[in-house]
Amino acid sequence: MSHLTTHVLDAVTGAPAEHMVVSLARHLPGGGTEGVAQGFTDGDGRLALGPETLEPGMYALTFGTGAWFADRxxxxxYPLVTVTFTVDASSGHLHVPLLLSPFAYSTYRGS
Structure with a gap:
């Protein structure tokens, strides 16, 4: 299992956000970012990204929300939603869900 999973739900329809592009990047200590993984949510709006273990540091998940809505x-x-979070040695499995509408979003650390 990947160290990181996400689930995107369209709050307007109550349906999963199928086939949304999501990318994971690591923030580098000296500045800038390094791409780690990218993929598309499945039919249930879910995606597992990245390696089995993430090194400690700051990461960002970027969701292609604008293109997903435009396709519909x-x-x-919001053309993109970026959620930045910190991983430490005790983080364990990370689940970062996104609840989405055309003019608002929310997220939290899931289990």
Whole structure:
């Protein structure tokens, strides 16, 4: 199992956000970022990303929300949603869900 999973739910329809691009990047200590993994959510809006273990540090998950809504003919405000979080040696499995609508979103650390 990947160290990191996500689940994207369209709050307007109550349906999973199928086939949304999501990328995982690591923030480098001296500045900049390094891509770690990228993929698309499945039919249930879920995706496992990255290696089995993430090194401690700061990471960012970026969700392609604008393109996903545009593919469905829906105007939206956020072209990308980026969730930045910290991984430490005791983090264990990380689950970062995204609850999404065209003009709002929320996220939390899941289990």
């Amino acid at each position: 003919g829906i105007t939206s405000f």
